[in-house]
Amino acid sequence: MASMRNLILMAAVLAVLLIVPPFLGLGWQNALVNILIASLFALAFNLLSGQAGLLSFGHAAYFGMGAFATLHLMLAVEDGLGFPTPLLPLAGALAGLVVGLVAGYFSTMRSGVYFALVTLAFAELFHSLTPHLQGLFGGESGISSMRMPWQGIIFGSVLEVYYLTLGWVMLSILVLWAYTRTPFGRLTLAIRDNEQRVRFLGYNAHTAKMVIFAISAMFTGVAGALQAISNETANYALFGSQISAQVVLQTFVGGATIFFGPVVGAVSFTLFAYLVSDLTRSWLFYQGLIFVLVMLYAPAGIGGVVQHHMRSLRRADWTGLAKPYALAALGALLVGSAVIYLTETVAVLFGEEYSVNLRNAAGAYPGYHLFGLSWSPVSPLTWLVPLVLAGVGAVLLFKVRGTIAAKWEAMGRPETESTKAPDAAKLKGGAA
Amino acid sequence: MSTLHSQTGFALQLTDVTKSFGEISVMKGVNLAIKAGERHAVIGPNGAGKSTLFNLISGMFPVTSGDIALNGRSIVGLPPYQINRSGLARSFQITNIFPRLSVFENLRIGVLARHNVRFGLFQPVSRMRRINDEARAILAEVGLDARAADMAGDLTYSEQRALEIGMTLTTGADVILLDEPTAGMSREETAQAVELIRSVTEGKTLLMVEHDMSVVFSLCDRVSVLVYGNILATDTPKAISENREVQEAYLGEETAS
Numbered sequence: 001m002a003s004m005r006n007l008i009l010m011a012a013v014l015a016v017l018l019i020v021p022p023f024l025g026l027g028w029q030n031a032l033v034n035i036l037i038a039s040l041f042a043l044a045f046n047l048l049s050g051q052a053g054l055l056s057f058g059h060a061a062y063f064g065m066g067a068f069a070t071l072h073l074m075l076a077v078e079d080g081l082g083f084p085t086p087l088l089p090l091a092g093a094l095a096g097l098v099v100g101l102v103a104g105y106f107s108t109m110r111s112g113v114y115f116a117l118v119t120l121a122f123a124e125l126f127h128s129l130t131p132h133l134q135g136l137f138g139g140e141s142g143i144s145s146m147r148m149p150w151q152g153i154i155f156g157s158v159l160e161v162y163y164l165t166l167g168w169v170m171l172s173i174l175v176l177w178a179y180t181r182t183p184f185g186r187l188t189l190a191i192r193d194n195e196q197r198v199r200f201l202g203y204n205a206h207t208a209k210m211v212i213f214a215i216s217a218m219f220t221g222v223a224g225a226l227q228a229i230s231n232e233t234a235n236y237a238l239f240g241s242q243i244s245a246q247v248v249l250q251t252f253v254g255g256a257t258i259f260f261g262p263v264v265g266a267v268s269f270t271l272f273a274y275l276v277s278d279l280t281r282s283w284l285f286y287q288g289l290i291f292v293l294v295m296l297y298a299p300a301g302i303g304g305v306v307q308h309h310m311r312s313l314r315r316a317d318w319t320g321l322a323k324p325y326a327l328a329a330l331g332a333l334l335v336g337s338a339v340i341y342l343t344e345t346v347a348v349l350f351g352e353e354y355s356v357n358l359r360n361a362a363g364a365y366p367g368y369h370l371f372g373l374s375w376s377p378v379s380p381l382t383w384l385v386p387l388v389l390a391g392v393g394a395v396l397l398f399k400v401r402g403t404i405a406a407k408w409e410a411m412g413r414p415e416t417e418s419t420k421a422p423d424a425a426k427l428k429g430g431a432a
Numbered sequence: 433m434s435t436l437h438s439q440t441g442f443a444l445q446l447t448d449v450t451k452s453f454g455e456i457s458v459m460k461g462v463n464l465a466i467k468a469g470e471r472h473a474v475i476g477p478n479g480a481g482k483s484t485l486f487n488l489i490s491g492m493f494p495v496t497s498g499d500i501a502l503n504g505r506s507i508v509g510l511p512p513y514q515i516n517r518s519g520l521a522r523s524f525q526i527t528n529i530f531p532r533l534s535v536f537e538n539l540r541i542g543v544l545a546r547h548n549v550r551f552g553l554f555q556p557v558s559r560m561r562r563i564n565d566e567a568r569a570i571l572a573e574v575g576l577d578a579r580a581a582d583m584a585g586d587l588t589y590s591e592q593r594a595l596e597i598g599m600t601l602t603t604g605a606d607v608i609l610l611d612e613p614t615a616g617m618s619r620e621e622t623a624q625a626v627e628l629i630r631s632v633t634e635g636k637t638l639l640m641v642e643h644d645m646s647v648v649f650s651l652c653d654r655v656s657v658l659v660y661g662n663i664l665a666t667d668t669p670k671a672i673s674e675n676r677e678v679q680e681a682y683l684g685e686e687t688a689s
């Protein structure tokens with residue numbers, strides 16, 4: 001059964017998350033903390049955007065509020081307040097909930113684009129206001145505090161912070177998952193599908209949307225709190241539009257229609273940033289490119305693709321698919337390397353260093369180094385090779401795409417859809 | 433038969449209801465009284481304002497002037513959800529369901545509302561026996577048992593129409609408004625739909641928009657003719673079909689066939 005398989009999978013992931021980190025270096029431990037926080041942020045965001053269909057462009061607001069509220073509580077603990085350190089995220093939850101209720105009340109008066117714009121406006125409001133509020137948000141430099149020991153736990157090491165984060169993130173995920181099974185969780189999906197109809201079935205849709213908004217903001221606040229605990233500092237940049245945009249990107253690349261989709265996106269993007277940002281300055285460009293490609297060719301996100309394959313594990317004609325999949329991988333590799341080569345070349349040629357070389361070379365175009373090799377910008381080969389690679393790869397991808405689609409078509413649709421009621425499937429058997 | 437308690441004996445009473453969209457006056461002083469427990473049809477040419485009438489009664493649009501009373505209490509100015517909680521449910525001319533939810537779930541949403549667990553957050557819905565049983569009963573009533581787990585958007589047109597009727601029943605309203613429930617159906621499907629509507633509105637008050645006179649004849653106690661924002665006549669189907677004024681204004685050849 002699928003649910004049994006999922007349970008085993010989740011238990012395995014949890015076991016790895018519990019056992020492996022002590023054996024990792026500081027860099028990876030830190031990266032894992034960030035991955036966990038990003039995952040919770042994306043899941044909380046998706047409660048509103050994916051499940052209720054209300055796309056927020058301003059979720060940084062609740063993340064930031066969670067962080068600042070937690071830092072204030074930490075400062076109070078420093079001053080002697082007897083609040084247990086492991087429970088600090090409650091401050092973030094409360095701040096997210098309260099601010100979410102107010103912002104949600106107003107923004108959910110509208111739907112669609114207008115809703116998105118109001119959420120954006122709220123975040124921008126905080127972003128522009130907070131640097132001037134010295135007392136609450138510490139001006140431009142923000143506020144800092146220190147984690148205080150509690151019951152013999154020092155909370156000094158990254159590993160301790162990691163386990164605290166893990167606990168809170170797992171608890172939150174569990175609650176968010178349970179939420180989808182409750183009447184209100186089902187109403188959330190109904191509102192996404194057809195808000196108008198919900199009104200004529202006796203529901204106050206505005207109140208419902210406001211509560212959904214507040215719950216989403218509450219868990220976003222927990223994520224912000226965990227970041228504050230980890231960094232021991234926060235400033236007004238947390239309210240910035242990049243943070244709001246990042247969670248949108250992660251959620252949709254991961255798959256907004258699947259419960260764990262946002263986690264997939266958050267993990268991929270955070271890992272990508274961790275691994276690639278040291279290698280190239282163009283990593284944000286690649287990240288944007290990945291987003292565009294996923295939206296164009298796999299609108300259900302990476303999670304959607306994974307789910308599609310998992311659901312067809314037994315039915316699918318894997319031997320028939322193996323060849324076209326291998327060809328597609330080859331095509332993607334060719335196009336990918338050409339794009340990376342060209343991007344990096346452009347970055348070099350229009351970079352500061354090269355412009356200095358150019359001036360010194362007085363008219364000639366000096367060569368440059370990339371991937372451990374020397375290249376000449378005026379040699380036709382420098383441009384021809386990647387273009388041919390990209391061309392061959394593109395043709396390959398284009399051709400094989402049709403083959404793959406036809407093969408899946410021939411196998412029919414997967415048995416169940418992601419949006420199906422989990423217990424409706426049981427019903428079929430139960431009713432008989 | 434009916435369990436209605438109203439001082440007037442009318443389930444629904446419209447008094448001098450007008451509605452304008454900007455300059456255009458769509459409802460020009462409609463007076464209509466629907467008796468508790470009757471099945472009442474509204475007929476009229478395209479664009480006469482039949483759907484607008486339903487939108488006014490169900491609170492989708494505010495009235496420009498006039499009064500609408502449900503079981504003797506004015507519902508003017510109330511939002512749709514409160515009108516629904518006061519005991520009125522409606523279907524839509526254009527199918528209005530939750531396309532990406534299962535058929536069962538489409539029905540359960542309304543049942544949950546009826547049992548006041550609208551914002552239930554502390555118990556899984558799968559454990560709510562009574563609610564699931566009730567949703568299943570309505571599922572059986574509208575003949576969609578076999579489709580329970582399918583996505584509503586995947587149903588055939590006539591199945592979606594049946595679901596639409598089912599959804600209007602879920603909140604337990606005793607005044608049911610159906611807007612062209614048989615439109616676009618084959619003769620056979622129409623006959624089925626008529627039987628369905630007859631059985632599910634047993635003991636309730638029904639107000640329906642219907643173009644098909646044979647449906648009106650077999651189902652309804654009385655008919656009102658709406659022509660460009662005015663009620664031309666209200667009477668039994670037989671009397672209406674013989675009414676000269678109605679024939680001229682609307683029915684024309686249709687009555688002959």
Ligand SMILES: Nc1ncnc2c1ncn2[C@@H]1O[C@H](COP(=O)(O)OP(=O)(O)OP(=O)(O)O)[C@@H](O)[C@H]1O
Pocket residue numbers: 453458476477478479480481482483484485525
């Ligand atoms: N929201 C609106 N804004 C402006 N005009 C509207 C609106 N809704 C309806 N109308 C107009 O009101 C008139 C009556 O429309 P309505 O849909 O009520 O007719 P109907 O009798 O239901 O017609 P049909 O048989 O085609 O369903 C039409 O002229 C229509 O254009």
Ligand SMILES: [Mg+2]
Pocket residue numbers: 482483484525
């Ligand atoms: Mg109409």
